[in-house]
Amino acid sequence: MATEHTISVFVENLPGVLVRVAALFARRGYNIESLAVGPTEHPKYSRMTIVVGLDTSVDQVIQQVKKLIPVVEARELLSERERVDRELMLIKVKTGEGGRAEIREIAEMFRARIVDVSATALMIEATGTPDKLDALEANLAPYGIIELCRTGQVSLERGPTPITTHEGEL
């Protein structure tokens, strides 16, 4: 099984930046397992968190990503011990006969929240490491999963230091 690499990319908000970064991975045939792009502490910049699974190093592609104009910084977040990985999942499950109480119990065990209730289904919001979300999904699968949506992983390093020291640049 391929190793997972978590890459954090700090970019300027410009149309096309996402395409240019993703294209560098696609050109090498790397399959992006998850990608999350959202706002940062600076309104002009976004952070992309990319997870790719492959056996070789990702150093070369990171060097290429860094050379793109709207990219301020790109780094692999190395050790799983030194970083916090989180993902969010919305999952809609069939309640069936008597299923509702059991599903609520499973949700509680995973510290997940019921966010929508209808006659035949429940929607649950859960956060955690990707592995934890996989486990929740496996526990809910017997009831019938109607659909689910996951954000992809985001990560920050533990401790007081930021990934990107951009003070001088912004």
Place this chain on the structure above:
Amino acid sequence: MATEHTISVFVENLPGVLVRVAALFARRGYNIESLAVGPTEHPKYSRMTIVVGLDTSVDQVIQQVKKLIPVVEARELLSERERVDRELMLIKVKTGEGGRAEIREIAEMFRARIVDVSATALMIEATGTPDKLDALEANLAPYGIIELCRTGQVSLERGPTPITTHEGEL
């Protein structure tokens, strides 16, 4: 201010699919405000949730997205009342003198969790609508935000019906 459009795209996991979808938006000069790609209920498929802000309709670009080979379904999720929007944020804040207790109190009010503690900083995990995360960030800003990372919004429609009725196709 431009209206926000939330688009849900159900795609086959193939290298390059993300680039092809994002390129359709970039070619029209649409700036993607957030994008989240993650696994779904089917191991061979991913769901992308894309938020773009613009004044015109997004129907035309959705029609183009649908024509891409690895795309199974693409739809705008229309009414904010009829859907659940969620996003996850990791945010690292300076604690300073006496700040730690106050920051913990703010985190509690937002039902957020402390996920890392160091001598001079706290890391908080929070989920909610994008607006709620903006409000949390604004409350923490006076203490000094070291860095933050957001997943981008994901959305599912309320009620028992899935966005994609793909039973026959998978």
